[in-house]
Amino acid sequence: MTDKIFRINMTDLTTGIEDVPAAWAGHGGRGLTSTVVAAEVEPTCHPLGPKNKLVFAPGLLSGTLAANSGRISVGAKSPLTGTIKEANAGGSGAQFLARCGCKALIIEGQPRNDRWYSLTVTPEGVVINEENEMIGKGNYEVVETVTARLPGKPGIITIGPAGEMRMAAANISVKDPDGGLRSCGRGGLGAVMGSKKIKFIAIDPGDGKVDIADQAKFRDANRAFAKALVDHPVSKALGQYGTNVLVNIINEAGALPTRNFTSGQFDGHDRISGETMHDTIVARGGKPKHNCHPGCVIQCSQIYNDADGKKLTSGFEYESIWAMGADCCIDNLDHIAEADRIMDDIGIDSIETPVAFAVAMEAGVLPFGDGPGVCRILREDVAKGTALGRIIGGGAGAVGRAFGVTRVPTVKNQAIPAYDPRAIKGIGITYATSTQGADHTMGYTIATNILGVGGKIDPLTKEGQVELSRNLQIATAAIDSTGMCLFIAFAALDDQTCLPALIDLINARFGTSLVGDDVVNLGKSILKTERAFNIAAGFTSVDDRLPEFFYTEPLPPHNVVFDFSGEEIDTFWNF
Amino acid sequence: MNSSSDLSRLELQVNPEDIPLYTTVLQGGILVKARAGIPLGSFLDALPGFNHDYIVNVIQTIFLDGTAIDDLETPIEGDHPVLALSAAMPGLAGAILRKNSYHAALRTTVTERRDHHQQGSITITLKLFNSIARDCGPALLAAGIRLNAAVLRGFCSTHPTLAAGLRHIVLDGRPITADSMSVWLEQEQTITLIVREAAND
Numbered sequence: 001m002t003d004k005i006f007r008i009n010m011t012d013l014t015t016g017i018e019d020v021p022a023a024w025a026g027h028g029g030r031g032l033t034s035t036v037v038a039a040e041v042e043p044t045c046h047p048l049g050p051k052n053k054l055v056f057a058p059g060l061l062s063g064t065l066a067a068n069s070g071r072i073s074v075g076a077k078s079p080l081t082g083t084i085k086e087a088n089a090g091g092s093g094a095q096f097l098a099r100c101g102c103k104a105l106i107i108e109g110q111p112r113n114d115r116w117y118s119l120t121v122t123p124e125g126v127v128i129n130e131e132n133e134m135i136g137k138g139n140y141e142v143v144e145t146v147t148a149r150l151p152g153k154p155g156i157i158t159i160g161p162a163g164e165m166r167m168a169a170a171n172i173s174v175k176d177p178d179g180g181l182r183s184c185g186r187g188g189l190g191a192v193m194g195s196k197k198i199k200f201i202a203i204d205p206g207d208g209k210v211d212i213a214d215q216a217k218f219r220d221a222n223r224a225f226a227k228a229l230v231d232h233p234v235s236k237a238l239g240q241y242g243t244n245v246l247v248n249i250i251n252e253a254g255a256l257p258t259r260n261f262t263s264g265q266f267d268g269h270d271r272i273s274g275e276t277m278h279d280t281i282v283a284r285g286g287k288p289k290h291n292c293h294p295g296c297v298i299q300c301s302q303i304y305n306d307a308d309g310k311k312l313t314s315g316f317e318y319e320s321i322w323a324m325g326a327d328c329c330i331d332n333l334d335h336i337a338e339a340d341r342i343m344d345d346i347g348i349d350s351i352e353t354p355v356a357f358a359v360a361m362e363a364g365v366l367p368f369g370d371g372p373g374v375c376r377i378l379r380e381d382v383a384k385g386t387a388l389g390r391i392i393g394g395g396a397g398a399v400g401r402a403f404g405v406t407r408v409p410t411v412k413n414q415a416i417p418a419y420d421p422r423a424i425k426g427i428g429i430t431y432a433t434s435t436q437g438a439d440h441t442m443g444y445t446i447a448t449n450i451l452g453v454g455g456k457i458d459p460l461t462k463e464g465q466v467e468l469s470r471n472l473q474i475a476t477a478a479i480d481s482t483g484m485c486l487f488i489a490f491a492a493l494d495d496q497t498c499l500p501a502l503i504d505l506i507n508a509r510f511g512t513s514l515v516g517d518d519v520v521n522l523g524k525s526i527l528k529t530e531r532a533f534n535i536a537a538g539f540t541s542v543d544d545r546l547p548e549f550f551y552t553e554p555l556p557p558h559n560v561v562f563d564f565s566g567e568e569i570d571t572f573w574n575f
Numbered sequence: 576m577n578s579s580s581d582l583s584r585l586e587l588q589v590n591p592e593d594i595p596l597y598t599t600v601l602q603g604g605i606l607v608k609a610r611a612g613i614p615l616g617s618f619l620d621a622l623p624g625f626n627h628d629y630i631v632n633v634i635q636t637i638f639l640d641g642t643a644i645d646d647l648e649t650p651i652e653g654d655h656p657v658l659a660l661s662a663a664m665p666g667l668a669g670a671i672l673r674k675n676s677y678h679a680a681l682r683t684t685v686t687e688r689r690d691h692h693q694q695g696s697i698t699i700t701l702k703l704f705n706s707i708a709r710d711c712g713p714a715l716l717a718a719g720i721r722l723n724a725a726v727l728r729g730f731c732s733t734h735p736t737l738a739a740g741l742r743h744i745v746l747d748g749r750p751i752t753a754d755s756m757s758v759w760l761e762q763e764q765t766i767t768l769i770v771r772e773a774a775n776d
Contacts, residue, residue: 021600233662234633234663234664234665234669236662237662237665240709245665245704245705246664246666248702249636249661249664249704250603252641252704253638253643254641270603270733271733272600273704274705275599276599276733276734277598279732280734283737305588422683423683424668424672424682424683425681426671426678426681426682427668427671427681430667440666440668464680465681468681472667472678489667490663557641558642560683
């Protein structure tokens, strides 16, 4: 099946199928969403207006048997940050879109009426349907009802009430193989989907399959790739404890932001740690190891049951547990899990929202540590769109502005995630310079030495450290452009066979002859494309800064501050 | 090596399949006496369940007083040093903090405050995380560990179902009930804990 662009115009309610422009052919995932948004969206447009476009793109290897290839990327201009934005998730959406022959789904325009719609995607194209029954419903009910309504087992991409209300922290959820939810969490892309008046997208690939140019080469490369992933010690740790394995480590480093970023260590860390979570899951008959999409061999997800053994949430990630846990001083995993489930159902980012709660706690809206209070506000205010709920649903920056709090941990208005940049300064450079607001995944890939983009300047100098950070972001953008799960990065760092096997997979899939340098250049090109969009949208180097308090408030226990000047940070873009 | 004759000894005899779950208690830290200034690698090598290859190859993340450590020859000093051990960790932070990492330059430098002339013995708080606890914990628990009673109380509160698998509880040679153990733990400061497989009754 040849890949096509599926385009939907929500202004005149028309759909079409187009050939893939040559310039887009080598892109997938973030590489493609950012390329399309940069090419087709006016940078100064209102993110919730008709000129913004919402782009869904599977990875280059989605729909094949390649390990960890089932991430779906969503891109648009962000209503939270005002920058270009990509967020991605597991689930079955990417695999099913790819099997429909859909290289990208581009949604543009905006209905002129107040009606809501859904989309059905098949290999034949897209059908727009008016939708009434699901409006106002939570994501879990949407997944359950739509699965029962449609034949087969459709892929489902949906927004909850937060997206319908166009809250700036609204996410987009993707149904996973077990009927759970995976979230394209950051940047408020759910609000963009809500602004297009699309409640959900159902995907039915039927018998559609993805073409492979060289089956034998693909099989061999996939075997080597999967082996490198499975054998890596980080993959093993992720499989056993999930990403929450990081709580104890980051706490020990004094970098676990606690009580709205006023300390780097949380007294209750061992009550919310990955080790304690693992034991709790086992004791309650949950699954400590679980895959978020078909073909994942790392299985860092898990199913967390309540005390009665009933499923409470899945995909219970470190960043969400840190944010609701240490940052809000809640040391009860069940309260955090309940909040996680509610946030998934409402369809709101589980990093942005808890950080917003922590700022609200500092403002005195509720006490630090009040887990039941958080759940109550999520249910009664955020889900129902009261004034308080809309402020919290607007993200940490909105809460800070509404309540006059100065300690607001955001960059480009996006909440800083689970690593305090005062205690791990390299991450601070990434937060400051990321094209998409504070985001721990932007400089995540650490295969710089293998990709040949390792630093040339002494890394002990600030100049060298900025260079190192830059190269991390280039490598990450390169991996993101393949649309693979970011957790392949660890094996790519240490195992010399991993990245070559990935490149072999792409070549076998498309009949191309890519080499490592091509991937690196792709990373540079994506970063520059995203940066150019932001500059055209009005961003300057002044936006590449951490909030003032990181420079002035020493972080216990090490009592350190972030010490990179604006001029030093600005050298990031010297490439 | 960890037990001390002047402390009460609490022995938990448990079902064999529960032993790995008890290793999570090690995340809260155990107290180990050692010579002041002992090199970190030598200290670990002397512990039950550890060996040189494991220390070099599997323990990939080491913190001493909250600072990431690369050199196994680093002396352990200070009034109350805290040593924490982990396997290789994910993410950029995991990479930055990893032993001898290519990205170690991105760490924040913390001012050293070590006294290199310290004599005598010190008590080290040793924390074992994730797979390191699972791998090395059973041998440590069987040999006996010294820990603050609060750590065990916290562990019991987050692992309420483990009590059902306790076959025998022995305090200073005398059998006691789980309820008695809870009451006793509330009154204690530091204890010696032994966890081992129960013999077939």
